[in-house]
Amino acid sequence: MKKDVAVIGVGQSSFVRGYEGSIRELAFEAFREAMQDAGITQKDVDASVFCSAPEYDKQRSPAGVLAEYLGLIPQPTFYVESVCSSSSTGVKVGYSMIKSGLHDVVVVLGFQKMSEITSAESQERMGRGADIQWEAPFGTMMPAYYALYAQAYMAKHGLTHDDLMGVRLKSSTYGVINERAVYRKAVKPGDFKQGDPEAKLAGPVAWPLRVGDCCANADGSSCIILADAKKAKSLSKKPVWILGIGAASEAVNMAARPDFTKGLSVGYGAAAEAYRMAGITSKDIKVAEVHDCFTIAEIMAYEGLGFAPAGEGKQLIREKATYKDGKMPVNVDGGLLSKGHPIGATGGSQIRTIVLQLRGEAGPMQVPGGPDIGLVHNIGGVGLYGNVTIFGRG
């Protein structure tokens, strides 16, 4: 097993609607937890990387401001962005900084305070993560883009609305028990009943996607502390190693997408690269976090990651194979659908979940059998950026 760069500390704020504080205070919540988890002080940290989607931030160039608030000056700091996968990209950058020998310990902090703008404004900004010159003038937004994939996929592969609901029912099973999740209410099939005014999740957003098929905006922060092998062994009793990192990009405009029935090309590309680097296959993964910004996205992720053959992702939901006790547990922390999706913090939160699972510290969400290898799949935009990171217990 590759033991070059390890995660030695993880932290996450609660994901909430309307965080009662500023971005620096929000960042502090995840940072404090990760530093206490690692058992280190700021003197041990050589550099920091901050990650968010900047269109939500009123603060220009937040890295310097947050680094000061967290006590991380005068060490070098900067900002990276890949929309919803910003903090996975941050971890890739941190890994590279350590692997190159520039630094030994790097803090990667993802944050997003989405609540400073209205939901419609937020949708417009998210739409601007797609093609603003040629698509936004038609009134696009994130659910509509993913609905284009859902429509073509459902028509070809016989995926049903009940299958999509199945993804949400699974996510809510774990959202209920995740104290950090924004959506903690239990979800039942009746909540999706068409034509029932009491069915809160049934209404169309961008057909075929309904309210219950979409993740919730949230405010939140996440923090991942990375270290080289020497520091990891001296500072940490429970390092979790980065075994593989893959990333890919795709054309922004829908007119340049090759095949809507196949899912996101970046999911396939990033996964292939990460498996190759780790020297493993999908069969070696014991627990995974995938980017379920919409229910359809989780089904497509199963296939991109090789958990199911093309067109057969629905079987994993029908057989409950991706529940905690199933053969391939996925998003057993509630995923983006129930835990919430504070853009810049999401990747770091997914990584935290996998690190806790590999350490056996995931509490009521712990996958049985002592998982030793876990995977994080984190998408930016509508498959504009794809990131897959594989972790292993030492």
Add this chain to the structure above:
Amino acid sequence: MGFEKFGRKSFTAVTKTAKFVDFLAEGKVEGTVCKDCGARFFPPRADCAKCFSKSMDWFEMPKKGKLETFTTAYYAPFGFEADPPYTMGVVDFGGGLKLFARLAKEIKPDEIKVGMDVIIRPFKYDDNQLSFEIAKG
């Protein structure tokens, strides 16, 4: 200047492909084709990343294609609140050319199917904004 007239609401004012809007006013939906290597682009590009040429011609897009996928939006972003519901989709013309646009209002929702024959045509909003739309083939 000129590109602010494109679509329901444009987020881009200045682009070297602004002539696209003039073609819409003439009733044509045009893409660009590289004068040096022949690569065709829709949406239009001013520069060819295949051969680094900056010299482009315009060509008229095929009129007939198949609807590859679609969605009906029941909520709209800031600035588009008066429009829902509206349907958007991707048309495949074959030969690597595709296009994204709204579907014409006159098409009934239950008539819209993946794979159906469609045509594209220029479209003018009440406020004279210029666009193009997908209609029944």
